[in-house]
Amino acid sequence: MTKLSVNINKIATLRNSRGGDLPSVIQFAKDVQRFGAEGVTIHPRPDERHIRYKDAYDLKSEVYTEYNIEGNPIPKFIDMVLEIKPTQVTLVPDSVEAITSNAGWDTIRHRDFLIDVIKEFKNNDIRTSIFVDPDLHQIEGAKETGADRIELYTEAFAHQYGLGNKDAIKPYMECAGLANIMQLGINAGHDLSLDNIKFFKENITGLLEVSIGHALISESLYLGVENVIAMYLDKLK
Template sequence: MAQLSVNINKIATLRNARGGNMPNLLSMAEDIERFGAQGITIHPRPDERHIRYQDARDLKNVVTTEFNIEGNPVPKFVDLVLEVRPTQVTLVPDAVDAITSNAGWDTVKHRQFLSGVIGRFKEAGIRTSIFVDAEPEMVRAAKDTGTDRIELYTESYATGYPKDRAAAVAPFVAAAETAREVGLGLNAGHDLNLENIAYFKQMVPALLEVSIGHALICESLYLGLENVVNMYLNKL
């Protein structure tokens, strides 16, 4: 079974819209774990438009499953991760003004930079993952950075799934096989949902974890949060 880590950024977005503490992010994280999720993911951005840096500090004392912090390793982010020491840090090359993550790392071009950042996190006992596109070359080069895992950026799979799911998943199967060959753990995330997740899990070998936020929260508006969490668990 691949584990489910629920990204709670959208819950923070809803809270911030009114300036108060409803919904309560910490209580929601506890509920999501109680409903069966095996992890909580957050992605703080420099403008703190959803997750705030203080949320990361507060969640550290609440999350009892895997705690995963995603983000671009700018100095402020690196300092936060080293302070909080989550279970896992996922490095994502998103621009400061990005609405959402939209590309994986060029692990050839940025190998030296990534190696330095990853070395600091691993010295602190934090498992590392790099967000990459489904390209075997990028997966092989990720190995040279010292990372423990990669997270495959799955937007192209989600976009292609309704038209030709076999063609859409093929690059991810190849990337997963490469990860297994070089000894990297495999995560995945971005635009996975209840419609396409089961086939992805069926076809992609050795998948350890998926991180799902936007779709899961949207589906929960209709079906209820506890129900949706368990629907994902069943498909995984």
């Protein structure tokens, strides 16, 4: 069964819009795990527009499933991850002005940089994943960095699937096939939802984990968090 990791950034966004601690990021992380999620994902950015660096530290003692911290490996981020030692760190090449993640790594161009960063994380027993576009050359490049896993950037699939184009899954299937041959673990995330997750899961061999935030939180406004998590888990069987 593919694991569901819930990205709780949107809860922090809502909290920050009014100040204070409502809704509580910590309590929400506890709840999603109690409801059956197998992981919690956060993605702190330098401007702390949603998840704050303090949240990352506070969550360490509360996440008893898999703790996944995503982000651009700038020095402050690297230091934080090495101190917290989460289950997994997912490297994402965010630009400072990006509203949300909008591209995977060029694993060929940034090969040497990624090798150095990943080596340091792995020396500290932290599983590493690289956010990549569904491109075979980038999968090959990811393998050369020493990463444990890749996270397939699924926005293009989700958009095209919503338009009725199921062939949009094909490059992801090809990349998954290559990753399996290379013994790279496969994660996926970005714009996956209750509408498309079952089709994606059924077509991606070896899918280990999906990280879902925006859609899951939005769906929960209508259907309830506990119910939505149960629905995702059912579709991921």
